[in-house]
Amino acid sequence: MDKLVMRYVGNRFHILFALCANIHFLLGHLQHYFSIVCKKDFCKDTLAALKLDKVQSELLVGGLFGKCLTGPWMTCLYRRKSLLNIESGQVLNGAYAKLGDLVRDPKMLWAETCNCFDIANGEDPVAKHIRSVHPNEFAL
Incomplete structure (x- = not known):
């Protein structure tokens, strides 16, 4: 067995996080759609959720x-x-170290x-867009 570390471990997380970024980026358009265009009950609930500071911070x-x-x-892992x-282990160890830096200084995410x-x-x-949004205490 030549591969011990599966390359595709991050796929589901990436899809979730990419959706968060795109929803935050399109927030104004989505709020408009759910308030003006879509008249179903679930649209009202979705609009109410999208207006919450906590939800916006979580998306951010x-x-x-x-x-x-x-x-x-x-x-890094898909295209290579x-x-x-052995190389992927070294790459992942480097990423792990950088995650430790993020834990110590969460504002780095906005860099x-x-x-x-x-x-x-x-x-x-x-x-x-998302890096231009000033972090609130909840986001940090």
Whole structure:
């Protein structure tokens, strides 16, 4: 067995966190849709939830984790198919150390360069948007 660390462990987390980022990015449009366009009962409940500061903070932080951790995880481990098990262990150990830094200083998530896997950050309007939102105490 040449691979001991499964490459796809972060896939489900990444989908969840990517959705958080995109929902936060589209928040105004979604609120408009659920208040004006959609008239079903579940739309009222969804709109009420989207207006809550706590929900917005959770979407924000989930999105930031997607941009800092799971997106780079997917890029690093998915696209490097030749990555050997020993190398992936070293990569994951480096990411683990950077996560420790995030625990000590959560404001790092808002830094444009925050990336647990040393993957180049391209131009990303969603990342730019969520990193421009000032963190509240709950988010931190």
